[in-house]
Amino acid sequence: MKPEEAELGKKPWEIFDREVLPYLSIERLFGDLQSLRRDGRFWQAACPVHRDQPGAFSIDPQTLEWNCFLGCGGGGPVQYVQNTRGLSWMDAAME
Numbered sequence: 001m002k003p004e005e006a007e008l009g010k011k012p013w014e015i016f017d018r019e020v021l022p023y024l025s026i027e028r029l030f031g032d033l034q035s036l037r038r039d040g041r042f043w044q045a046a047c048p049v050h051r052d053q054p055g056a057f058s059i060d061p062q063t064l065e066w067n068c069f070l071g072c073g074g075g076g077p078v079q080y081v082q083n084t085r086g087l088s089w090m091d092a093a094m095e
Helices: 003-008 012-019 026-030 077-085 089-094
Strands: 037-039 042-045 057-059 066-068 073-075
Touching (some): 026 077, 077 089
Antiparallel strands (some): 066 073
16 A cells, blocks of 8 residues: 555544644644633633633643633644634644
């Protein structure tokens, strides 16, 4: 099997994890959040939905996984773009 044929059999999230995720950073992905600041190992900010609640949104800088403590949920970078911009998984991953 040729390398390009092997790529065709990969799931979109496998390609995203290998080709995009290594180039993302807190600042690049979450830089527009209000009150973004480091708090020990994690970063904290006001949730993009609950803007008046500083510190309700937590980001793990090692995995770029996020969690809203006020009920928005959590996830990785693609889910963040999906939730904040109303995009499908594929459109969010491409953005």
